[in-house]
Amino acid sequence: MSELATVELAIPGTQPEYLCPPYVSSIARSPRMPLVVLPKTLTERTGPVFGHGLIGEHENDLTAQHPGDPVGERIFVHGRLLDEDGRPLSGALVEVWQANAAGRYRHKVDGHDAPLDPNFSGAGRMLTDETGYYCFKTIKPGPYPWVNHHNAWRPAHIHFSLFGAGIFSRLVTQMYFPGDPLQPLDPIFNSIPDEAARMRLVSSLDMERAQPDYALAYKFDIVLRGRYETPFEEHR
Amino acid sequence: MGAERKWIPSSSQTVGPYFRIGLDYLIDRMAEVDAGAEDVIEIRGRVLDCDGVPVPDAMLEFWNADDSCSEEHGIPVGFRRVATDLEGCFAARVATPAPTLLDDGRMQAPHLMVLVFARGLMRHLISRVYLEDAKGNESDPVMLGVPAERRGTLIAKSDGENAYMWDVVLQGNNETVFFAW
Numbered sequence: 001m002s003e004l005a006t007v008e009l010a011i012p013g014t015q016p017e018y019l020c021p022p023y024v025s026s027i028a029r030s031p032r033m034p035l036v037v038l039p040k041t042l043t044e045r046t047g048p049v050f051g052h053g054l055i056g057e058h059e060n061d062l063t064a065q066h067p068g069d070p071v072g073e074r075i076f077v078h079g080r081l082l083d084e085d086g087r088p089l090s091g092a093l094v095e096v097w098q099a100n101a102a103g104r105y106r107h108k109v110d111g112h113d114a115p116l117d118p119n120f121s122g123a124g125r126m127l128t129d130e131t132g133y134y135c136f137k138t139i140k141p142g143p144y145p146w147v148n149h150h151n152a153w154r155p156a157h158i159h160f161s162l163f164g165a166g167i168f169s170r171l172v173t174q175m176y177f178p179g180d181p182l183q184p185l186d187p188i189f190n191s192i193p194d195e196a197a198r199m200r201l202v203s204s205l206d207m208e209r210a211q212p213d214y215a216l217a218y219k220f221d222i223v224l225r226g227r228y229e230t231p232f233e234e235h236r
Numbered sequence: 237m238g239a240e241r242k243w244i245p246s247s248s249q250t251v252g253p254y255f256r257i258g259l260d261y262l263i264d265r266m267a268e269v270d271a272g273a274e275d276v277i278e279i280r281g282r283v284l285d286c287d288g289v290p291v292p293d294a295m296l297e298f299w300n301a302d303d304s305c306s307e308e309h310g311i312p313v314g315f316r317r318v319a320t321d322l323e324g325c326f327a328a329r330v331a332t333p334a335p336t337l338l339d340d341g342r343m344q345a346p347h348l349m350v351l352v353f354a355r356g357l358m359r360h361l362i363s364r365v366y367l368e369d370a371k372g373n374e375s376d377p378v379m380l381g382v383p384a385e386r387r388g389t390l391i392a393k394s395d396g397e398n399a400y401m402w403d404v405v406l407q408g409n410n411e412t413v414f415f416a417w
Contacts (some may be wrong), residue, residue: 003339003340004338004339004340004377007415007416007417009416009417010245010417011244011245014244014245014247015247015248015359016247016248016249016358016359017358018357018358018359018361020358023250023356023358025250025355025356026356026357026358027286027356028285028286028287028289028356028406028407029285029286029291029354029355029356029357029406029407030356030357030406030407031361031406031407031411031412031414032407032408032411033386033411033413033414035414035415035416036381036382036413036414036415036416037381037415037416038362038378038381038415038416039338039377039378039381041301041336041338041339041344041377041378042301042302042336042337042338042344043299043301043336043344043347043349043364044349045301046299046301046314047299047315048299048312048314048315049307049312050307050310050311050312051307051309051310051311052310053309053310054262054265054309054310054311055310082243083243084242084243084244084245085243086243095258095259095262096258097254097255097257097258097259099254105254105257106257107253107254107256107257109253109254109293110253110254121257122257122258123257123258123261124258125258125261159249159251159252159254159255159258161251161255161258161259167299167301167349167351168417170297170351170360171245171246171248172248172249172250172251172255172353172360173246173247173248173249174249174250188249188250188358189249191249191358192247197244197246197247198247200244200246200247201246201247201249222246223243223244223245223246224245224246225245225417
């Protein structure tokens with residue numbers, strides 16, 4: 001396939017390796033055979049486009065999904081989705097999920113002895129606007145213990161699932177909070193070798209977007225692979 | 237905006253064990269849409285780790301570029317998301333893929349791109365699934381770029397009418413071919 005251009009690969013150090021021994025679950029689940037480089041074909045250049053019909057009411061307000069207010073620190077999380085040229089990705093699906101303020105997930109395999117909150121499910125979703133902007137209201141998640149090693153605790157984080165201009169732009173990541181002392185101890189956060197790349201997963205306190213007497217705001221911009229070369233917009 | 241300005245893609249982090257909280261809704265919606273769908277095939281199989289142990293907390297996403305334009309109820313027809321059950325099993329109903337033309341004039345055999353997410357995977361895995369009874373697998377340019385002895389890991393075996401069996405082996409003997417990103 002010498003005539004065909006191949007897909008662009010990540011800048012070394014900016015993405016985790018599959019095998020990351022301090023993260024114990026990676027040992028039995030990471031591939032060991034050489035990865036094969038794909039040519040850029042229609043398959044790699046295109047991707048799903050989601051319609052507004054997918055998004056219901058209150059899905060970008062995780063504090064308004066139950067009759068009462070959830071417990072915890074109310075916050076806004078917002079930012080922009082950009083491609084590798086810094087161009088906004090509009091109409092892109094953003095899916096988020098997280099623990100509650102006590103550090104407990106509403107999930108049957110979470111055995112942490114912290115209370116569930118009857119007013120908090122911890123799931124949200126939205127489409128970016130024409131400037132690539134997204135915003136949701138939630139509760140600041142708590143840190144929680146996990147079984148990776150003795151006395152292991154995850155720093156507070158929100159999970160993000162993102163769709164860009166093509167399936168090759170797909171990204172699942174986690175957003176962290178500034179100044180969290182658990183970050184240097186966390187094998188998942190530290191699986192990214194490049195420090196600058198790692199720190200780009202830490203949101204920043206945004207007093208301009210904070211609402212006085214109501215809620216602080218954290219800003220988290222996300223860059224997805226690819227250069228908008230797909231017919232992303234023509235398909236809506 | 238300066239054309240030379242390089243925006244570095246954000247780093248990946250694992251989907252973790254609790255992704256169903258945020259991602260199951262789409263699986264449910266797709267199942268509703270699929271109940272009345274025509275011209276679909278089912279791809280079913282298991283996700284296995286290095287010891288052949290089933291992976292009960294994996295998510296797979298299938299992409300059929302051939303159907304990238306159409307959507308139903310906000311859901312793109314060419315895209316399907318499924319999760320494994322406690323036995324590591326999955327079943328995805330996907331639009332039947334067709335051959336597609338490459339820029340250099342050659343044809344690609346019918347296939348789907350598959351993304352694999354799981355606790356333990358810091359980055360998702362990318363694979364492709366081809367169908368054993370489809371024409372053109374032997375001359376498919378991507379298949380030819382894979383070492384011959386590993387090509388079989390990308391081919392789903394026929395398993396009844398419009399159904400195929402395909403396992404994803406994350407590591408070890410018969411490890412599935414994964415692509416770099």
